[in-house]
Amino acid sequence: MISESVPGFIEWLETPSGQIPRLSSRLQISDHLGACKARWGIGRMSYIVPPGLYAIGYPSATDPVLVTANYKMSFDIVRQALSGRNVWLLVLETFGINVWCAAGKGTFGTGELVRRVTSTGLANVVSHRRLILPILGAPGVAAHDVARRTGFSVSYAAIRAADLPTYLDNGMVTTAKMRELTFNFYERLVLIPVELVMALKSVAIIGAIMLLLLSAMGNPAAGFTALTAFVGACISGIALGPLLLPWLPGRSFAIKGAVVGLLLSGLFFTAAGGSAWNGMVIGAFFFALPAVSAFYTLNFTGCSTYTSRSGVKKEMRIALPSMAGAVIVSFVLLLAGRFLL
Amino acid sequence: MKGFRYLENVVTLKLDQPTCIGCGRCIEVCPHQVFSLADRKASLSDRDACMECGACALNCPVKAITVDAGVGCASGIINEWLRDHNVGKVGGSCCS
Numbered sequence: 001m002i003s004e005s006v007p008g009f010i011e012w013l014e015t016p017s018g019q020i021p022r023l024s025s026r027l028q029i030s031d032h033l034g035a036c037k038a039r040w041g042i043g044r045m046s047y048i049v050p051p052g053l054y055a056i057g058y059p060s061a062t063d064p065v066l067v068t069a070n071y072k073m074s075f076d077i078v079r080q081a082l083s084g085r086n087v088w089l090l091v092l093e094t095f096g097i098n099v100w101c102a103a104g105k106g107t108f109g110t111g112e113l114v115r116r117v118t119s120t121g122l123a124n125v126v127s128h129r130r131l132i133l134p135i136l137g138a139p140g141v142a143a144h145d146v147a148r149r150t151g152f153s154v155s156y157a158a159i160r161a162a163d164l165p166t167y168l169d170n171g172m173v174t175t176a177k178m179r180e181l182t183f184n185f186y187e188r189l190v191l192i193p194v195e196l197v198m199a200l201k202s203v204a205i206i207g208a209i210m211l212l213l214l215s216a217m218g219n220p221a222a223g224f225t226a227l228t229a230f231v232g233a234c235i236s237g238i239a240l241g242p243l244l245l246p247w248l249p250g251r252s253f254a255i256k257g258a259v260v261g262l263l264l265s266g267l268f269f270t271a272a273g274g275s276a277w278n279g280m281v282i283g284a285f286f287f288a289l290p291a292v293s294a295f296y297t298l299n300f301t302g303c304s305t306y307t308s309r310s311g312v313k314k315e316m317r318i319a320l321p322s323m324a325g326a327v328i329v330s331f332v333l334l335l336a337g338r339f340l341l
Numbered sequence: 342m343k344g345f346r347y348l349e350n351v352v353t354l355k356l357d358q359p360t361c362i363g364c365g366r367c368i369e370v371c372p373h374q375v376f377s378l379a380d381r382k383a384s385l386s387d388r389d390a391c392m393e394c395g396a397c398a399l400n401c402p403v404k405a406i407t408v409d410a411g412v413g414c415a416s417g418i419i420n421e422w423l424r425d426h427n428v429g430k431v432g433g434s435c436c437s
């Protein structure tokens with residue numbers, strides 16, 4: 001429920017549909033800290049604001065209505081971008097998920113938008129009949145259905161909230177640039193912490209098993225080397241692959257991941273004095289690590305802004321059996337090295 | 342998208358041009374500039390840039406566009422395959 005404790009609350013604004021919170025466009029330290037924590041996966045699934053209608057500045061019946069998700073990071077980015085303006089902000093219940101992902105799931109969708117327009121009494125608050133939506137909300141919203149069911153027309157403004165001021169100032173015209181997705185270094189960088197956190201559990205379990213197994217076989221030093229190499233391969237797949245994405249060869253994410261894994265394996269091999277290892281171990285090392293790295297970079301397709309579902313399926317059908325094969329070969333080589341030599 | 346290209350000839354996007362009324366909605370919602378408009382008809386000018394988000398198909402008022410839209414992440418697809426084979430869920434998926 002909307003109360004005085006919503007983020008950025010200044011005061012209540014009286015409207016024909018009741019009291020609406022007027023929001024500050026200035027983010028507090030706690031907002032920045034919250035965003036930072038969410039990027040690291042801390043409390044991310046409960047980083048939520050109540051859905052409903054909000055005011056920024058002192059909007060009148062003729063001022064525009066902008067629509068966003070109730071993930072607090074989305075809400076904060078939008079209210080900050082609208083600093084110094086008089087607008088209405090309609091926040092949809094997306095259960096704390098950002099606009100794009102929520103649109104993909106359908107929670108940022110036609111049904112919820114229609115419901116929210118009705119439940120907030122928006123038609124009594126504004127005299128016009130136009131809703132301004134983020135372009136990345138379009139996979140969930142059928143504009144013509146919304147118009148038919150509410151009388152409000154839908155305008156898809158821009159991909160990024162930062163373009164909203166220009167959009168509003170230019171008579172609500174979307175330029176080609178506002179419609180173009182990007183995936184620059186910084187945009188990729190901010191996605192990596194949560195990927196690292198999510199992988200932590202499985203990496204820790206597999207790593208611990210490797211360490212225990214090799215220690216039990218009477219070689220804790222080899223166990224430690226294997227653990228370090230494995231963690232390195234995971235990090236190169238999760239962080240380096242995505243960061244170096246446009247510079248790695250190939251279009252397939254799995255190949256990009258395998259290449260970065262191979263590069264790191266080579267560095268590690270040199271640093272760890274690998275030339276002294278036996279041939280079987282060397283073979284196992286160069287089979288397993290790029291496979292691990294490739295797996296994690298392939299998984300980054302979920303974060304990327306340009307991979308298609310059909311493309312990911314196609315690469316998975318080839319990549320997953322190849323990775324499993326590489327890991328099996330690696331095991332066989334290790335066992336052979338132990339029992340045959 | 343500038344600087345990035347994914348696999349060629351894989352996307353399921355289809356446009357039935359005779360049905361198209363040239364409203365231009367698909368051009369407005371596509372974040373990868375897949376469509377262009379000429380003589381009141383949309384066309385697929387860069388089909389391979391499509392990421393199958395489904396925005397165009399959902400927003401086309403005459404249903405001239407079809408695409409197999411859905412989650413494009415590996416873990417999501419693995420979970421789907423597992424669910425189809427009744428193996429249950431392993432790990433998290435993206436956007437969850």
